[in-house]
Amino acid sequence: MKRYFITGLLIWVPLGITVWALKFLITTMDQSLLLLPTSLHPESVVGVYIPGVGTMLTLLVVFITGLLTTNIIGQRLVLFWEGVLWRIPVVKSIYYGVKQVSDTLFSSQGEAFRKALLVQYPRKGSWTIAFMTGYPGGDVTNHLTGEYVSVYVPTTPNPTSGFFLMMPKSEVIELDMSVDAALKYIISMGVVAPDNGKKHPAPSQYPTPPQQAALLHGNSSPAGTPADD
Structure with missing residues (x-):
């Protein structure tokens, strides 16, 4: 009974979260219909x-904006427009702060989250998984000795919160792993491990407690394991 219940949860929980996320996204983007006169609403x-008409309108507006600004x-x-925003005290700080972050994240030439x-x-x-966000700059570099990199260490299961660190480049290891695979690994709390072609040994292959004790005492042929002739 318990096994069937858990199996059902494994089917419905991911499906339910996916439907909820899509509904939230579509409902939010459908708010763009408020920009149109009421007579043009579906x-x-x-x-x-x-549902979804506002989403299509939002995507169309974004596409046309990108087309026109090229x-x-x-x-x-x-x-x-940016010059106008620059003259508004509070709006200036918010807009340019968000713009710098978005330009860094979405730039094809940037190092952030690559x-x-x-x-x-x-x-x-x-050890934990982190993402490279760039290199230290400004007056910070005057107080660091050697080559450093800026990294973001996400928390699990919510990777949108985390810690920003500046670490020596010699102390970080670049993984042969895509950012998507790393995010899945973090969000799943290590359950969904990336496949590297290596298999973990079966439980029977692990040393038994007597064998572990023998190994700790320096015996290369622990009890229960025949010695090589």
Whole structure:
């Protein structure tokens, strides 16, 4: 009975979370319909609410914005708009702070979140997965000796919170692992481990307690294991 219940949970929990996330995303993006006159809303045109219309409108607006800002006229309009925002005290701080972060994250030439690393945190001998976000800059570099990298250590199961660290480059290990695989590993709390082609030994292959005691005392042929002739 318990096994069947757990099996059912393994099917429905991921499905339920996926449906909830999609519903939240679509509902949020559908709010863009508020920018249109009421006469153009799906309820007024076809007489029924159609989920996803606002999502399509949002994606279309984003695409057209990117298309327009790739030419000279669009770039000048963006500069004019940013100049207006620069004159508003509170808005200026929020807008340019978010813009710097988004430019760093989404830039194809940036280093942010392009590499998964293995670092020792929070103490020596304890390892965790981190993401490289760049290199220290400003006056910070005047107080660091040697080559350092900036890393983000996410928490689990919520990787959107974490810790920002500057670590010596010699103390971080670059992993042959995609960022997506590393995120899955973190979110699953280590349950969904990336496949590297290696298999862990079966429980019967682990040394028994008498064998472990013999190994600790320096005996290369522990009790219960025949010695080589």
